[in-house]
Amino acid sequence: MSEKPYHHGSLExxxxxxxxxxxxxxxxxxxxxxxxxxxxxxxxSATYRHFPxxxxxxxxxxxxxxxxxxxxxxxxxxxxxxTGSRRRRSIRRFEEIGRAYVLFAVxxxxxxxxxxxxxxxxxxxxxxxxxxxxLVEAVDEMVSTGAIPSTRRRDAPIxxxxxxxxxxxxxTSSIWPPGYDFDDEVGAVIAGISRAIA
Amino acid sequence: MSEKPYHHGSLExxxxxxxxxxxxxxxxxxxxxxxxxxxxxxxxSATYRHFPxxxxxxxxxxxxxxxxxxxxxxxxxxxxxxTGSRRRRSIRRFEEIGRAYVLFAVxxxxxxxxxxxxxxxxxxxxxxxxxxxxLVEAVDEMVSTGAIPSTRRRDAPIxxxxxxxxxxxxxTSSIWPPGYDFDDEVGAVIAGISRAIA
DNA sequence: TCTTGATGTGATCATCGTTCACATTGTACA
DNA sequence: TGTACAATGTGAACGATGATCACATCAAGA
Numbered sequence: 001m002s003e004k005p006y007h008h009g010s011l012e013x014x015x016x017x018x019x020x021x022x023x024x025x026x027x028x029x030x031x032x033x034x035x036x037x038x039x040x041x042x043x044x045s046a047t048y049r050h051f052p053x054x055x056x057x058x059x060x061x062x063x064x065x066x067x068x069x070x071x072x073x074x075x076x077x078x079x080x081x082x083t084g085s086r087r088r089r090s091i092r093r094f095e096e097i098g099r100a101y102v103l104f105a106v107x108x109x110x111x112x113x114x115x116x117x118x119x120x121x122x123x124x125x126x127x128x129x130x131x132x133x134x135l136v137e138a139v140d141e142m143v144s145t146g147a148i149p150s151t152r153r154r155d156a157p158i159x160x161x162x163x164x165x166x167x168x169x170x171x172t173s174s175i176w177p178p179g180y181d182f183d184d185e186v187g188a189v190i191a192g193i194s195r196a197i198a
Numbered sequence: 199m200s201e202k203p204y205h206h207g208s209l210e211x212x213x214x215x216x217x218x219x220x221x222x223x224x225x226x227x228x229x230x231x232x233x234x235x236x237x238x239x240x241x242x243s244a245t246y247r248h249f250p251x252x253x254x255x256x257x258x259x260x261x262x263x264x265x266x267x268x269x270x271x272x273x274x275x276x277x278x279x280x281t282g283s284r285r286r287r288s289i290r291r292f293e294e295i296g297r298a299y300v301l302f303a304v305x306x307x308x309x310x311x312x313x314x315x316x317x318x319x320x321x322x323x324x325x326x327x328x329x330x331x332x333l334v335e336a337v338d339e340m341v342s343t344g345a346i347p348s349t350r351r352r353d354a355p356i357x358x359x360x361x362x363x364x365x366x367x368x369x370t371s372s373i374w375p376p377g378y379d380f381d382d383e384v385g386a387v388i389a390g391i392s393r394a395i396a
Numbered sequence: 397t398c399t400t401g402a403t404g405t406g407a408t409c410a411t412c413g414t415t416c417a418c419a420t421t422g423t424a425c426a
Numbered sequence: 427t428g429t430a431c432a433a434t435g436t437g438a439a440c441g442a443t444g445a446t447c448a449c450a451t452c453a454a455g456a
Binding site: 007008011042043044045046049050 | 402403404405406407
Binding site: 164189 | 357
């Protein structure tokens with residue numbers, strides 16, 4: 001029987017994975033240092049060798065969730081078929097990114113919430129993908145193909161982000177108005193955004 | 199010296215007010231039953247005579263915050279001067295409501311967050327004003343004055359709500375993109391919404 | 397080999413939400 | 427008027443949590 005070694009070897013990764021699991025399933029509020037220390041099989045104080053406080057763990061999870069979202073957007077953009085005009089394709093890319101944004105929130109509401117929660121502590125900025133950059137690129141492409149006027153280059157990302165982020169937040173806040181269908185309104189909002197920035 | 203009476207007299211109101219204060223200043227996460235019991239000058243267990251659990255207090259605060267927001271929207275609508283055509287006025291009312299929505303979030307970010315936080319426990323529905331209803335009324339008025347086509351009556355509230363709610367959330371989430379000015383973008387987003395539902 | 401830095405343990409502390417038996421008070425009814 | 431009863435507040439617990447500290451263990455280089 002292999003005895004458990006005194007040192008875990010990759011505690012930080014294990015803690016992070018356990019934390020992501022808890023947050024994804026039960027939300028950021030259910031994240032407890034002692035709890036994940038238990039599931040990883042380590043003493044509570046060991047966690048402090050890798051995260052100075054619970055808030056730092058939360059910030060780390062939040063950062064990963066943001067990267068996951070950005071990757072989902074990139075994937076959606078790349079899955080747009082290379083058919084039709086460049087102009088038409090830039091529009092479809094933009095709309096698919098918007099749809100993926102809302103879809104991510106619906107599929108993983110707890111991760112979405114965690115991604116944008118205000119964190120007291122800050123993660124060191126790195127080179128990981130950012131949702132904002134993906135959005136700006138898509139807008140730039142639409143400008144370059146003439147799908148939207150260049151005068152909107154500046155405001156379009158904010159308008160688009162507000163629209164999809166608002167819809168996503170509303171969808172995950174249990175404040176959805178009665179009598180409305182999710183999928184229908186996703187299409188309606190994205191179409192509205194297209195009109196707003198056209 | 200007036201002795202403190204054994205019974206507080208209006209503990210529930212006092213607890214609620216103290217809770218609103220704490221939430222407004224330090225956020226919903228800083229709300230502690232023991233803490234507000236201390237500030238009100240009562241034992242921790244006394245709070246349970248009025249709120250079955252911390253979650254119920256949170257839900258109560260959330261409900262009040264939602265009412266505050268709705269009242270702010272109504273106030274903004276009523277402050278639109280009765281000048282110009284009915285059509286023009288309906289548009290201005292709608293836009294001022296949107297502006298007030300974002301302004302509320304910026305002025306009271308913690309209350310705004312509390313207003314839309316997912317609550318496990320539910321407050322009994324009452325007749326207090328709801329932001330959603332205010333928005334729908336404004337859209338209906340725009341339809342009746344011909345400011346927007348009646349075909350958009352259904353989707354316009356969702357589109358508008360998504361836009362302002364998204365902007366408000368982004369503004370209060372410390373994820374605001376660099377190089378953008380708050381006030382400018384509020385105008386840009388609201389103008390975008392107007393184009394989206396026109 | 398010895399030392400040093402990194403990593404994990406166990407005990408401990410203050411705080412929190414919650415519960416429970418009990419105290420106090422206002423009130424409706426005999 | 428007096429008395430049972432319901433409402434409301436107290437104080438002492440319990441278990442759980444985040445955090446800190448002295449100490450234990452281990453790996454790697456001088």
